[in-house]
Amino acid sequence: MRLADILKDIEYTIVKGNVDVDIRGICYDSRKSKEGSMFVAIKGFKSDGADYICDAVERGAVAVLVDSEISIDKDITVIKVENTRKSLAKIASNYYGDPSKQLFLIGVTGTNGKTSVTYMIKSILESQNNKVGLIGTIQNMIGDKVYPTERTTPESLDLQRYLRLMVDEGVKYVVMEVSSHSLALNRVDECDFDIAVFTNLTQDHLDFHKTMEDYANAKSKLFKMAKTACVINIDDDYSSLIIENSNAKVVTYGIKDYAYIMAKDIKNGIKGVKYTVQIEDIKSDISLKIPGLFSVYNSLAAIAVAFILGIPLQTVRMALKDVKIKGRFEVLDIDAPYNVVIDYAHTPDGLENLMKAFDEYDTGRKILLFGCGGDRDKGKRPKMGEVAGRYADFVIITSDNPRSEDPMEIISEIEAGIKNTKCPYKIVENRREAIKYALSTAKDNDIVILAGKGHETYQVLKDGVIDFDEREIVKEILDGDEKS
CATH class of the missing domain: 3.40.1390.10 (MurE/MurF, N-terminal domain)
Structure with missing residues (x-):
C-alpha cells in the first residue's frame, strides 16, 4: 500500500x-x-x-x-x-481498510464487570446463530477461535488488525472491553462504535489517571463515540456524567433507582442467582449460574444490549442461564468438605461486591486470600485491606503480581488497612504457600476465596513471569502432588 x-x-x-x-x-x-x-x-x-x-x-x-x-x-x-x-490509530485504520465500519461494534467500559458483560452479550448473540468477535482481558476470539491477549484493549494497530481479520472471517458483531487506558491513549480512536455500555466506576488505575475525575473523563469518551445507543448503570455515582457525555439514545438499567430495565425479586444462592427482569410492562425470569448482585448488574447490561437489538427476552433468558466465565466467581470442582472460589476481584469495590455475594449463604467461615499488584495504584491497597477485614472471617495477605516492587512492602500497605478492623489475619508472602495454608486451615462448610488473579495463569515477579494457575495449584495441593 x-x-x-x-x-x-x-x-x-x-x-x-x-x-x-x-x-x-x-x-x-x-x-x-x-x-x-x-x-x-x-x-x-x-x-x-x-x-x-x-x-x-x-x-x-x-x-x-x-x-x-x-x-x-x-x-x-x-x-x-x-x-x-494518535496518528497510529488513523494509519492502522487506513491500512486495514476501516474494518470497524463493516462491523456492529459494541464497546463495554467500567472498572468492574467488563469481561462478564462481554461474554454474556456474546452468548446472547451466538444463540441467534451470529458469528461474534470478542476482544478483552481473558482472550480475543473470532467465533470459536481463540487468540492470546496482552492487555484488555490492544494497541490501535493490533486492534485494527483483529477487526480486519474479523471482517474477513465473516463476523457480524464484535463485543469489546474498552479500558480507560485505551481511551486516554487513543487506541480506539478510529473505532466506529454502535453501542457503548457503562458498568460502574470505582477506584482503580490512579497510578495512571491520578484523579477519579480524570478516570471518569477518560471513560466518558466512549459515549461520545457511540452512534446507536448508550447503555448505562443508573445506580452508579458517575451515571449522570456518562449520560451527559452520551451522543446517542440512552437506555438505563439498575436495581435501586428507577431505570428503563430493572431487576426485581432477587434471590441469591451459592450456585447462582435468580431474578425477574422488567422492561416497561414486560417481565421475564432470569437465572444465572454466577451468584452475586454484581452478576445481576452485569446481566442487566447484556439484556439492555439485546433489547436494543430487538432480541426476544425468551432467547436472552435461555442464553444467559448457562453462561460461565473463567475466573469470575469460579467454584472449583474439588473433593473436599469446603468450597474454593476463584475470582478476579482486584479493586476495593470489586472485592466488596465479591464478599457481599457470600452474605446470604449458610456457610462456615469466609477465608479470604488476596494481594495487590505491584507498580499499580498504591492508594487502593489499605482500602482493600479494610474491605477484607470487614467482610471476611479470616484473611491471608499474600502476593498478587508484585512486578518490580518488594512483595512485603505491598503487603505492609494492605496490612495498614486490615489493622483498622478486628478481623484475624496472617501474612504468607509466597502465594503458593499461602494457598496451601488456606486449604489446610479450612474446615467443613468453609469457603476459601482466592481473589485477585482470576483467569490469569501466571504470576509477574521482579525476575520475570512464572506459570501460576490457581486451579492446578489447588488440585496439586489436595492431591498431595505439589511441585517442589
Missing part, C-alpha cells in the same frame, strides 16, 4: 524522502520491523520509540513516523506528525 494512502486525512510534514513508496507492513516495535515496513516511533512509559529507529531501519523499515526532531543519514522516508500515538 502506498505511504500516501496510509497517511490519508493525517496532517504531516515530509522531513526527508517521499510518500510515493510502497509499504508492506506497519509496526511500533522495532523487533517486528521487516523489509519494506513502516516504523512508528511511540513514546512509552519506560522507553521512547525514537531510540529504536536505527534498529527498525536495519531490519528493513523504509519509512518512519516521528513526533520529535530526529537526525538520520539512512536513505529512508521520515514523516513528522504532532502525535505518533
